[in-house]
Amino acid sequence: xxxxxxxxxxxxxxxxxIGLEFLIYIPTAQSELIIRHFDQKPDVKxxxxxxxxxxxxxxxxxxxxxxxxxxxxxxxxxGVSLNALCTMPKxxxxxxxFMVPRGDGIxxxxxxIHEFSEQVVDIIKAANIKTFELDYRVxxxxxxxxxxxxxxxxxxxxxxxxxxxxLRGWGQSK
Amino acid sequence: xxxxxxxxQMIAETCADLPIVVACAASSREMASLGRQxxxxxxxxxxxxxxxxxxxxxxxxEKSRFPKVVAIEGDGGMLFSLSTLATIGSVCPxxxxxxxxxxxxxxxxxxxxxxSPKVNLTEMxxxxxxxxxxxxxxxxxxxxxxESRRADGPHFARVRISGSNAKVARLxxxxxxxxxxxxxxxQTHR
Numbered sequence: 053x054x055x056x057x058x059x060x061x062x063x064x065x066x067x068x069x070i071g072l073e074f075l076i077y078i079p080t081a082q083s084e085l086i087i088r089h090f091d092q093k094p095d096v097k098x099x100x101x102x103x104x105x106x107x108x109x110x111x112x113x114x115x116x117x118x119x120x121x122x123x124x125x126x127x128x129x130x131g132v133s134l135n136a137l138c139t140m141p142k143x144x145x146x147x148x149x150f151m152v153p154r155g156d157g158i159x160x161x162x163x164x165i166h167e168f169s170e171q172v173v174d175i176i177k178a179a180n181i182k183t184f185e186l187d188y189r190v191x192x193x194x195x196x197x198x199x200x201x202x203x204x205x206x207x208x209x210x211x212x213x214x215x216x217x218x219l220r221g222w223g224q225s226k
Numbered sequence: 227x228x229x230x231x232x233x234x235q236m237i238a239e240t241c242a243d244l245p246i247v248v249a250c251a252a253s254s255r256e257m258a259s260l261g262r263q264x265x266x267x268x269x270x271x272x273x274x275x276x277x278x279x280x281x282x283x284x285x286x287x288e289k290s291r292f293p294k295v296v297a298i299e300g301d302g303g304m305l306f307s308l309s310t311l312a313t314i315g316s317v318c319p320x321x322x323x324x325x326x327x328x329x330x331x332x333x334x335x336x337x338x339x340x341x342s343p344k345v346n347l348t349e350m351x352x353x354x355x356x357x358x359x360x361x362x363x364x365x366x367x368x369x370x371x372x373e374s375r376r377a378d379g380p381h382f383a384r385v386r387i388s389g390s391n392a393k394v395a396r397l398x399x400x401x402x403x404x405x406x407x408x409x410x411x412x413q414t415h416r
Contacts, residue, residue, distance in 0.1 A: 074286065097285065099317050102309035109275040110313075113247070113282020116267065116405060118413040121286075139272050140279070145402035210402070 054192040059219040060085035062192055063151070066199025067122060070149075072096055074114050074121035076107045082153035082219050083124045104133035108140060108148075115146040122149040122203075127172045127216065128165045137212055138179055145210040149203050154187075154218045176214050182206075186217040228364055230327055231256050231392045233385050236364060237296065237325065238263070240371045245287070245412050246296040247280040249303050251334040252391045253327065257298075259394035264411040268397060268404050274299070274306030277324055281314055283412070284322035284380075290416035294321050294375055301328040301342040301384075308350065314380050315354030322380040323371075324356070329389045337389060351382035358382040 054062070063086055067075070075090045075098045077083065090096045101107040107123045114121040125133065130152065141148040155162050155169035162169070176183050184202045186195050199215065206213040234257045237246065247267045248254045254268035262268075267283075269276055280297020287295055304311075304326045314322065330342045351358035357374075361367050361383050374381040 099285075099313075101313050103307075105275075106278045106307060106310050106313060109272070109278030110282035110285070112275075113279040113284075114286040116279070116409045116412060117283050117286035117290075117416065118409065119286040121282075136272070136275065139270075140275060143270075143401045144405040146405060 053222050054188070054219075055222060056219045057085065058192060059195070059217070059222075060089075062195035063186075063199060063217065064089050065196030066203075069196060069200040070122075070203045071120050072122060073119050074098075074111075075124070076101055076111055076121065077124040078104055078107065078126060078129055080124060080126045080153050082217075083151070086124065086151075104129040105136035108133045108136035111148050112140045112144070112146050115141065115148055122151055124151045124153075127152050127155045127169050130172050130176060130214070131168060134175070134179060137181060141212040142181060146212070147206040147210055148212040149206055150212060150214045152214055152216050154216055173216060182209070182211060182213045184213060184215045186215060188218070188221045227362070227386060227388045228367070229390070229392065230329065230387045231259075232364060233327055233367060233387055234298070235260055236367055237298065237371065238266070240368065241294070241296050244292060244294050244296050245283055245408070246298065247276045247283060249276040249299045249327070253298055253300060255394050255397050256392050258397045259392070262399070264407045267408040268399075270397070270401065274303040274310075276303065277307060277310045277314070280324065281310065281317075281319060281322060284319040285317065287321060287412070287416055288319065292321065292416065294323050294379070295319075296323045296325065298325050298327060301326055301330060301347065302332045302340045304347055305341055305345075311351050311354040311356065315351075315356050318355070319380055320378040323374055324351075324380065324382045326382070326384045327387050328384050329387050331389050333389055333391050348382070348384045351384075356380050356382045358384070361385045
């Protein structure tokens with residue numbers, strides 16, 4: 053069984069494996085350790101954007117320049133960024149990795165947004181954007197490797213991928 | 227008063243060696259009408275995204291040989307993504323030149339007036355910590371392009387243009403092809 057810390061470490065391992073150069077984020081509590089880790093690394097530029105759609109477009113610019121980037125955003129933020137996702141990296145065939153902690157699910161029920169968050173995976177799938185999910189059903193030992201493969205998939209298929217993850221589905225209260 | 231086409235022609239000529247991200251709709255169509263170039267990234271319907279895409283390119287090319295990266299936005303697009311000014315001011319990509327072609331209207335959808343006549347985009351950019359200026363003449367634009375190219379940015383210019391669109395052909399290229407050409411240019415010369 054994983055913990056918030058070991059799950060975060062596995063995702064960090066995956067991002068290290070892809071040679072991450074840029075990490076864009078909108079703050080999320082579930083990604084606190086990941087952001088802090090890369091913020092302390094001099095070879096990775098980490099910065100926050102004000103809105104999700106801004107970040108999607110900035111990440112597209114980085115992909116055009118041939119850089120390796122990823123963006124962390126809350127799952128309800130996919131509502132804000134759906135147009136940007138569909139009309140920029142998807143329409144222009146740009147590999148892009150979006151890391152999205154679940155705002156709804158086992159261990160993470162937030163009554164203010166669950167009406168949207170419950171449906172968000174289906175919404176993204178309906179938009180024909182490739183999704184992957186990492187949670188208690190995937191052995192934690194495989195998360196790092198899986199995340200690397202998800203990124204490679206994005207590069208090889210030249211399109212955005214959204215990786216949903218849940219670091220609070222193991223019974224911890226953090 | 228300059229037309230959009232006048233301004234785009236000057237930018238294309240003076241920045242022929244730089245990556246240029248061009249705003250959606252009329253701006254991209256008119257820029258492409260001057261001759262499609264691999265250093266130009268044309269947007270179709272992505273309102274307000276050229277400033278963020280240009281920001282991303284400029285951040286990624288911080289250590290490249292390109293002295294600058296140009297992002298061209300319209301006033302409607304800039305107003306649509308005002309938060310990007312805060313991000314640019316906060317991250318301070320020193321190679322970014324952000325040019326807003328301001329006709330005070332959504333010219334591509336019937337000429338509806340934007341908020342631009344009542345708010346000052348240049349002061350907003352300056353308040354975000356970006357070196358910002360107003361430009362009204364071709365001479366001012368030429369001088370600003372030359373000077374800002376040599377100085378660390380980010381730089382912002384609001385260029386006043388007339389309201390009409392040039393009658394040019396639509397752009398029908400497949401978006402992935404546009405991305406491929408621009409990306410190849412950038413990665414070959416970076």
